[in-house]
Amino acid sequence: MPAPTLDVVAIGNAIVDVIAQSDDAFLAEQGLAKGAMQLLFTSEEAEALYAKMGPGIEASGGSAANTVAGIAALGGNAGFIGQVADDQLGKVFRHDITALGVAFDTAGRAGEPPTARCLILVTSDGERTMNTFLGASQHLPASALDKGLIESGAILYLEGYLWDPQEPRAAMDAAIRIARGAGRKIAFTLSDGLCVDRHRGDFQRLIDEGRIDILFANEDEIKSLNQTDDFETAVAATSAKLPLLVVTRSEMGAIAIADGERFAVPAEPIARVVDATGAGDLFAAGFLAGQARRHSVEDSLAMGAVCAAEVISHYGARPEADLRALVAKRLG
């Protein structure tokens, strides 16, 4: 197998975000759990919530797609696999990710359902409450995997959210086998506490079977995975089973446990959290870019913290500032 030519190849939902300002009263009225991601299963549900929301801006999103966008912005080489429909929002998604230099060749899917969208309600405290209509994204078939693309990435990065629908779950399973066969590393993000609730058994099995090398989680997710309220208990249990566990802790920064050794990074100071959307995704971008370029775990954590801080300083889940310059400044 030749040496990898890409730093990271990711498989994730191909989503266009619709970001609108909102308030706690609206979330309560609609019965939405603040800060969480819920799935909207029909286009009628999605239309009904959209009709009640305020005016929005549209921006390409998707958790793992945001991560590869961040890696590209850092000067890394990345690829992406995800399913859009053959419609206007699908064209927007494709334009944005390829304009960043990310390799993306998954063909658009004809007919219904349309390209996935995530209705994101941002409250004045910067918290985002996400309502995802998976649309075409849930129909990524294993047959759409570009084997050569997966083999070309030093790290295969998988999005836990995509474990919900059946076809992409099978595709990710197949992708792990392809990557493993090529001697690549597998990184996985648990994505969301409720998502972990839905798939705890599968996620634990992936870890127990040694199929994950780098696991990303936040506090909620790692506790949910281990069904405990005690953070340290959860971290100890999972880190014992994995080469590398990374846990993001919002304003408390992040930690990594690498082969039993613990590292920590504080959150980067910022003026104000405008929109927390993409914080975890961009942390993963910085960390993975660091790992792919053989930086230390400590430096990789610092790169993650810098990228997360940038993305929460403005609306939208993809970087606007020059991440390379910010990282160079932070690492000195």
Add this chain to the structure above:
Amino acid sequence: MPAPTLDVVAIGNAIVDVIAQSDDAFLAEQGLAKGAMQLLFTSEEAEALYAKMGPGIEASGGSAANTVAGIAALGGNAGFIGQVADDQLGKVFRHDITALGVAFDTAGRAGEPPTARCLILVTSDGERTMNTFLGASQHLPASALDKGLIESGAILYLEGYLWDPQEPRAAMDAAIRIARGAGRKIAFTLSDGLCVDRHRGDFQRLIDEGRIDILFANEDEIKSLNQTDDFETAVAATSAKLPLLVVTRSEMGAIAIADGERFAVPAEPIARVVDATGAGDLFAAGFLAGQARRHSVEDSLAMGAVCAAEVISHYGARPEADLRALVAKRLG
């Protein structure tokens, strides 16, 4: 004729903006005149430029549509008439404007061309260079005018940009007659210096025939209209023919000449011009909201300056902050 129930009814392009960061080198490469608006006449031209642009965010736009969005954000009552296609971007436009409480009942147009889009390249100095594919917007027929809606507005506001395509030009002509018949005021924006170049004769005729009560222009436009390089000569010539002329002057604020009397307002101080898109549109929003609510010309100018300052402080041409609160603070 009953008293008007709406402050302003506007006719304009129904456009979704695609906003991307850019630099002077890219503008030069593409032969684009910085700060101006150029028309892209075919979807192929639009696709070709889009393919070369960086990743974007999509947000509802359109000059007069931005203005009514601002009026609504100020607590005013507004209506809008403009042509979208029956597609995803058309749905986005409709959602955003109706979510603001603006009356908008122009039906979507089936088939090609798609909803209009404006590819906006924003350079680090905050200047925006606009490339507009008018799509469905250029097919607004006079038959789509809602006569009752036009009659219900105290002021009919018309977008000069929409003078380019033939069908909307005829529609605006018909709308002026409807509004005049109901005893309403007509406001008109010259939109863009190059647009004035294309339609100088028509615009002068509208003014000479007394069909415009309030004219909005910037320095370029008023000079182009009068084919002079001297600002004061241009202002004197046009203000003599109109009840009310408003000229915006970027960082020099704005002036108004009302029945021979001159008023001025300085630009509101802001930290940094992030994206100048929508400055003129939101100035018009503040000024018209003031006029519709019988504020003085001076206070209307101040309202315009506050709204313009807010919109250039962030990406996108529609207000994000609470304009009502900002205006209340400014007027004291």
